[in-house]
Amino acid sequence: MKKAETILNERDNILGRIREALKASAPLPGSHGGSHEHTPAGPPASHAREWLPAVGTSAAEQFELFARNAADLKADFQLLASREELKAALIKLRDAGKWQRIASHGGELTDFAGKSLGLPVTLTDRGYDVQEMEQCDAGITECDALIAQTGSVAVTSRSAGGRALSVLPPHHVVIARRDQLVADLPAAFARLQEKYAPDFPSMISFITGPSRTGDIERILVLGAHGPKKLTILCI
Amino acid sequence: MSFVSQFKAQAGEKTRDLRHRQFIRTALRGYETARDKRKGAFQSWESARQAAAETKWEAINHLDEHLVALTRQLEARGTKVHWASTGAQAREIIAQILRDKQARCIIKSKAMTSEEIHLNDALEKEGFTVVESDLGEFIVQLRHETPYHIVFPSMHLTRGEIRELFQRELGDAPSDTPEDLTMVARRVMRQKYITADVGFTGANFAIAETGMISITENEGNSRLTAALPKTMVTLIGIEKVLPRFADLALFLPMLATAGAGQPMTCYNTMYSGPRQPGEADGPEEWHVVLLDNRRTELLADTEQRDALHCIRCGACLNVCPIFRNVGGHTYGTTYSGPVGAVITPHLRGLQEWKHLSNASSLCGVCTEACPVKIDLHHHLLQNRRNASASQPAFLEKLAYKIFGIVANEPAFWSLAKKLGWLTQPLHDAVKGSALDPARAWTKTRDLPPMPRETFKDWWRKRMKAE
Numbered sequence: 001m002k003k004a005e006t007i008l009n010e011r012d013n014i015l016g017r018i019r020e021a022l023k024a025s026a027p028l029p030g031s032h033g034g035s036h037e038h039t040p041a042g043p044p045a046s047h048a049r050e051w052l053p054a055v056g057t058s059a060a061e062q063f064e065l066f067a068r069n070a071a072d073l074k075a076d077f078q079l080l081a082s083r084e085e086l087k088a089a090l091i092k093l094r095d096a097g098k099w100q101r102i103a104s105h106g107g108e109l110t111d112f113a114g115k116s117l118g119l120p121v122t123l124t125d126r127g128y129d130v131q132e133m134e135q136c137d138a139g140i141t142e143c144d145a146l147i148a149q150t151g152s153v154a155v156t157s158r159s160a161g162g163r164a165l166s167v168l169p170p171h172h173v174v175i176a177r178r179d180q181l182v183a184d185l186p187a188a189f190a191r192l193q194e195k196y197a198p199d200f201p202s203m204i205s206f207i208t209g210p211s212r213t214g215d216i217e218r219i220l221v222l223g224a225h226g227p228k229k230l231t232i233l234c235i
Numbered sequence: 236m237s238f239v240s241q242f243k244a245q246a247g248e249k250t251r252d253l254r255h256r257q258f259i260r261t262a263l264r265g266y267e268t269a270r271d272k273r274k275g276a277f278q279s280w281e282s283a284r285q286a287a288a289e290t291k292w293e294a295i296n297h298l299d300e301h302l303v304a305l306t307r308q309l310e311a312r313g314t315k316v317h318w319a320s321t322g323a324q325a326r327e328i329i330a331q332i333l334r335d336k337q338a339r340c341i342i343k344s345k346a347m348t349s350e351e352i353h354l355n356d357a358l359e360k361e362g363f364t365v366v367e368s369d370l371g372e373f374i375v376q377l378r379h380e381t382p383y384h385i386v387f388p389s390m391h392l393t394r395g396e397i398r399e400l401f402q403r404e405l406g407d408a409p410s411d412t413p414e415d416l417t418m419v420a421r422r423v424m425r426q427k428y429i430t431a432d433v434g435f436t437g438a439n440f441a442i443a444e445t446g447m448i449s450i451t452e453n454e455g456n457s458r459l460t461a462a463l464p465k466t467m468v469t470l471i472g473i474e475k476v477l478p479r480f481a482d483l484a485l486f487l488p489m490l491a492t493a494g495a496g497q498p499m500t501c502y503n504t505m506y507s508g509p510r511q512p513g514e515a516d517g518p519e520e521w522h523v524v525l526l527d528n529r530r531t532e533l534l535a536d537t538e539q540r541d542a543l544h545c546i547r548c549g550a551c552l553n554v555c556p557i558f559r560n561v562g563g564h565t566y567g568t569t570y571s572g573p574v575g576a577v578i579t580p581h582l583r584g585l586q587e588w589k590h591l592s593n594a595s596s597l598c599g600v601c602t603e604a605c606p607v608k609i610d611l612h613h614h615l616l617q618n619r620r621n622a623s624a625s626q627p628a629f630l631e632k633l634a635y636k637i638f639g640i641v642a643n644e645p646a647f648w649s650l651a652k653k654l655g656w657l658t659q660p661l662h663d664a665v666k667g668s669a670l671d672p673a674r675a676w677t678k679t680r681d682l683p684p685m686p687r688e689t690f691k692d693w694w695r696k697r698m699k700a701e
């Protein structure tokens with residue numbers, strides 16, 4: 001009991017030391033040694049767009065950029081014209097991967113995918129058996145945004161069936177709508193904030209390509225712990 | 236052996252190991268090419284650096300307010316926040332959580348803070364099983380070694396060595412291709428995520444505005460660690476705060492670019508609580524442990540406070556000529572390379588660790604590489620100043636005093652020059668040996684022969700001739 005009390009009190013001790021330390025102010029960034037001048041850059045929230053990689057202006061350019069980034073990341077990106085094409089693309093994936101069982105969550109696009117595939121489905125919405133999900137050949141989810149600038153997909157625990165669905169099965173298939181494409185990272189953060197703040201889902205994840213590692217001789221290997229394949233179907 | 240003689244001995248050994256040097260250089264050359272390409276894609280990398288430096292300045296110089304805002308929001312959503320002044324307290328807090336949960340197996344994703352407080356040793360001593368899930372960390376854990384590099388823990392090992400290790404420790408290594416070896420680790424780890432009682436993670440950023448912890452990784456091991464076990468524990472240094480959610484739009488791509496030459500790391504994940512009502516999965520309990528461990532001492536040093544801006548990207552290690560030659564383990568510290576040389580004296584004692592700041596040519600490539608513009612080589616110099624101010628080197632001072640007297644008096648000076656010419660052959664006889672008072676310097680260096688005729692003699696002769 002004694003111990004727990006002392007540990008609890010560390011909050012005030014730490015904050016006290018911080019406040020004491022901050023009574024003296026530190027030189028501004030870039031002004032060490034007193035020599036070099038610096039011009040303030042301004043807060044990232046309003047200016048980051050001017051510094052980050054360029055993204056083009058039209059939607060067509062941005063779809064092209066997303067496709068290029070996805071290819072660099074070894075993700076499979078398909079821009080589809082209709083529900084029929086979406087269905088055909090899913091069936092092609094199913095047959096190529098010899099899928100037996102999939103995991104997914106309730107949603108307008110994921111329900112459509114489930115019906116199109118005609119396979120047994122593990123749904124995560126009302127809790128699920130982890131071993132069963134581990135045995136699934138693919139996890140199919142919706143998403144919150146596609147980011148042209150980086151080729152990333154933003155998912156959350158609310159929009160994409162929880163935390164594990166997008167990383168546990170060996171193939172992650174994302175189904176997105178065209179209007180979910182945003183130009184850059186600042187736009188993606190703004191969209192998430194608009195949609196959820198202050199009640200954020202407990203997990204927000206930016207997925208940029210299939211899971212990877214370079215821990216052995218810095219050589220790229222896909223599928224380190226998460227999915228070996230990432231497919232993004234956009235209609 | 237003292238830390239300094241250990242450093243010297245290992246540095247000598249590693250520098251002579253040409254295979255090691257070649258291997259590290261090759262690995263880092265690939266990194267450099269990728270990083271330059273990614274930096275080039277930025278419209279203005281320099282403005283981005285300046286903004287990142289200003290943002291971290293704001294975060295650190297209002298640290299108390301940000302920590303209060305962060306914890307208020309984390310707690311509002313059911314997260315338990317703990318505060319630890321020392322490594323020992325952090326270890327005790329974490330061990331107590333594990334005891335309460337009657338946990339046996341802990342799956343862990345990469346966290347340098349846990350290396351800093353030697354968490355694994357402490358937990359294993361208490362009988363808990365700790366499994367590192369990051370591939371590089373898993374490899375060094377199997378070797379009972381510390382990470383070689385803060386971002387690339389196993390970069391010093393060849394595929395052959397890793398294959399042998401897997402064969403010996405796991406009895407499974409079909410070939411020595413990185414692909415096959417990675418799949419061995421994947422197989423081993425899969426069931427561990429599912430059966431572990433507690434998932435442990437580090438963190439890269441903490442967002443004050445929204446009460447979130449952000450974790451950056453490539454493998455997906457941290458995602459799984461934070462998804463499947465019933466209890467999650469996160470250990471984070473108090474300096475990791477960022478003021479706003481939108482700051483991540485800049486910091487995430489900068490961390491990836493500077494650290495690994497990637498446009499974005501594969502998974503950048505923000506957690507704001509344990510499993511919330513209506514969510515499919517996630518831990519029932521989430522404990523966040525905020526660690527001071529002498530960071531507030533660094534904070535109190537206004538001149539060096541900005542060393543707390545570090546986002547642990549590893550860029551300064553990658554470009555450092557000293558790191559490349561002596562290797563990561565030689566430092567004997569958790570944080571190696573230039574940033575390790577700057578902060579270790581603060582975290583572990585100036586006099587014991589000042590030699591790290593002396594092991595530098597002050598070339599400044601680290602400062603140029605740093606995405607948050609920490610003036611690293613300025614701080615290396617500052618550490619040297621602090622070290623000699625708090626414990627002056629008397630012999631050195633005496634030597635300079637004598638030099639001052641001699642150099643100020645023309646008669647002494649010309650006598651010294653003549654004596655130098657006369658005695659130099661005597662020095663050659665003992666050069667570099669135990670009898671040589673200047674051997675630390677002369678062992679590896681040659682003094683050019685002193686000319687019989689000094690410049691002054693020559694000048695006088697020339698003037699006369701005219």
Ligand code: SF4
Binds near residue numbers: 544
């Ligand atoms: S000091 Fe700068 S370059 Fe070095 S690890 Fe920290 S952030 Fe990266």
